Amino acid sequence: MELNSNNIHKLFDKYINNECTTEEITLLHKFLDSYQRGSHDVTSLGYDSKDAFKRKLWDKISKKTHTKGQKKRRITPLLRYAAILICIISAAQLLKWYTTPTNSKELFIEDQSITITNSKNEKQSLESNDNHTITNKQGHVIAIQTGNQLSFKDNASINDIVYNEIYVPKGKTFTLVLSDGTVVHLNADTKLTFPSNFHPGKDREVFLNGEAYFEVVENKDAPFKVQTNDLKITVLGTQFLVNTYNQDPFAVLTEGSVALQIADQPSPKTVIIPGQKATLKSQKFEIKQVNTANYLSWIHGELVFENEPFLEIIKKIERRYNVQIINTYEAYNNVEFRGKFDNESIIDMLETFKESALFDYSIQNNQIIITKPKNN
Structure with a gap:
């Protein structure tokens, strides 16, 4: 080396x-x-x-x-x-x-906080890799943050179902452990509404806008349901991903089974098995076999795209790095690329992409501008 x-x-x-x-x-x-x-x-x-x-x-x-006042x-x-x-x-x-004169201007990336809002619309910031507790008005601990994970305690004394909303901004990911032990990995620019405590014998229901991977604790007496603007997903105990970023929401199953329905419609259930992806298009589910690892790579800090159009890749990059990209090289919008990045900086990634995809870029007014190569 x-x-x-x-x-x-x-x-x-x-x-x-x-x-x-x-x-x-x-x-x-x-x-x-x-x-x-x-x-x-x-x-x-x-x-x-x-x-x-x-x-x-x-x-x-x-x-x-x-150096002023600095001790030796x-x-x-x-x-x-x-x-x-x-x-x-x-x-x-x-x-x-x-x-690098063409890209010499610095890119200032805003560090936004993860936030959690309770039923009284009281908002609290959660700093990544912090350690602290969240208490209710009686002073009882209801959740504990350890690093990049927030875990809610199972509290049988809570009689009412009280919902919270957690938001993970662009540039970050976070892990939430619900009161029943279900683990939810939240991707960037994702909002999840969930109760502080689930009640025995009742459906466990959460509401998602964005992308999350669920590791659901099995409970045959209390089905677990994920609601989105377009989907309703019901499971007992399983592991699956839900993505609602784009106009065609989808679910990917890695373990167990899930039943999908179109939200707010008396539609029949569509059941998928591990390794399948169900995408809602034109009010119908399209099912196909996929490599599930590609859809879960963000949990491990990786950015992977597998034969995806450039326009969709730009959206992934914007979420991953919390940057704004303007593509003026429109001929590339629908060109598909494959790639994998680990912990590269945004500049390192752009430089690598630039060499293989053959485009130029500059930083102007804190925006990344992608342009057609000058020699083309």
Whole structure:
């Protein structure tokens, strides 16, 4: 593995998250040692000389640090490496800023909070990877947030069915555990309305707008129902995905069975089996076999598209990164692409896509503008 301005950033992310392999840590230490000794060639980071490297680096650091009133402290070897690595990452970032003139303008991505609203329309923000509790007016704990998951407690003392609404904005995903133990993975730009507590012997009903994957706890005495604007889905205990982003909502089944109906109509039930996708088109269900893993990839932080039109891919990218994309290269709208991205930044992904799909892009007024290549 050769360290350069692209993979240094990825290795640094793995390092601070304790995800580096032993080989990667060894490689990183050798790189840092060579940098301290002055044997590392900074031209691999895009600089003509070490003086140029230092000038750009110091200019960047001086804008980001404050030394007034700072206490002196001993730097351990580990912190020494981390400090140097941060400097190198800063240089790598500067490389992107100073060597890509057509895309040199920064993209500012707003960090929106996940929100939960109770029946009294009282809204509370949930910060990703936070840890805290939610209480009712009596001071009783009704839910506990641990990291990126919020779990509601089964409370038999609650007699009334009180509904809450959780909203996950673009750029984020979240996991909700309902009071019966059912796990709901919520994708970006998704709203779910659900009760704080289910009552024994009564239907367990939730309302969805967006995309979610349900792992339903089996209860033969209390069917689990998902309502959307267009669909009504009934299950006992199973695992399935529901997507209502577009005008043709669909469900994908991975385990058990589900029965689908058109919402607010006395239509017959359509039952699907694992590996099938049911899409509502023109008031009829179209059923086909699919690779379910492609539909669940977002749960694992992946962005996957399998022979999807460019226009739909743009919508996925906008939800994933919380950005706005304007495509002026309309000839590409219906062209289908395949691809898979993991934890790439929006710029890394666009650069990769640009090379394979052959389009140009720029950042203007905090929008990504896709254009036809100049040489076409």
